[in-house]
Amino acid sequence: KAGVTQTPRYLIKTRGQQVTLSCSPISGHRSVSWYQQTPGQGLQFLFEYFSETQRNKGNFPGRFSGRQFSNSRSEMNVSTLELGDSALYLCASSWGTSGMEKLFFGSGTQLSVL
Amino acid sequence: SQQGEEDPQALSIQEGENATMNCSYKTSINNLQWYRQNSGRGLVHLILIRSNEREKHSGRLRVTLDTSKKSSSLLITASRAADTASYFCATDRGGSNYKLTFGKGTLLTVNP
Numbered sequence: 001k002a003g004v005t006q007t008p009r010y011l012i013k014t015r016g017q018q019v020t021l022s023c024s025p026i027s028g029h030r031s032v033s034w035y036q037q038t039p040g041q042g043l044q045f046l047f048e049y050f051s052e053t054q055r056n057k058g059n060f061p062g063r064f065s066g067r068q069f070s071n072s073r074s075e076m077n078v079s080t081l082e083l084g085d086s087a088l089y090l091c092a093s094s095w096g097t098s099g100m101e102k103l104f105f106g107s108g109t110q111l112s113v114l
Numbered sequence: 115s116q117q118g119e120e121d122p123q124a125l126s127i128q129e130g131e132n133a134t135m136n137c138s139y140k141t142s143i144n145n146l147q148w149y150r151q152n153s154g155r156g157l158v159h160l161i162l163i164r165s166n167e168r169e170k171h172s173g174r175l176r177v178t179l180d181t182s183k184k185s186s187s188l189l190i191t192a193s194r195a196a197d198t199a200s201y202f203c204a205t206d207r208g209g210s211n212y213k214l215t216f217g218k219g220t221l222l223t224v225n226p
Binding site for chain 2 (some may be wrong): 042079088100102105
């Protein structure tokens, strides 16, 4: 069974640009969560989707958005990039039907904003 | 703000020794999980303990939970060099919260 796949693995952008990150969950998983990881702030929750509906959102500005498609694949978008958006963005999937049980993480997308 | 806080921030031991990491949290929880992360890669789930459980074992891992003290500990016995990683606790408040709140982690180095 394939794991959680995140693309791209690395990304370099400049300030002001926008970026879209992609996540394919484990087959059958309907919940996808996104986290931002930085050395200073650690792992910060961005949002969680289940069956195309956002069930929770973290404390990030509106520049951060996401969506989930009918096949459970998810994308997150960051517009008007800032230097502080440089981070490892992690996606995780789970069955999603009984709260936040075991999450399966992808390897992440390392975003560098110059 | 982080729900979980791990202690210590870094731990260095020799192969064969036991490693103990602690986690404290602030609010009531539904369950608590421990994850491992190798050098900036994705996290790997290790073990989940529910709020009504006090202790759980999985292989060389032993987790305890004390809800009265809002704390948990992860013990890795007979450590190996391959256990070198960052370890995070994560809490879930249950209900319709649908998120895990992670601590900042303990960096464990196991020297051969």
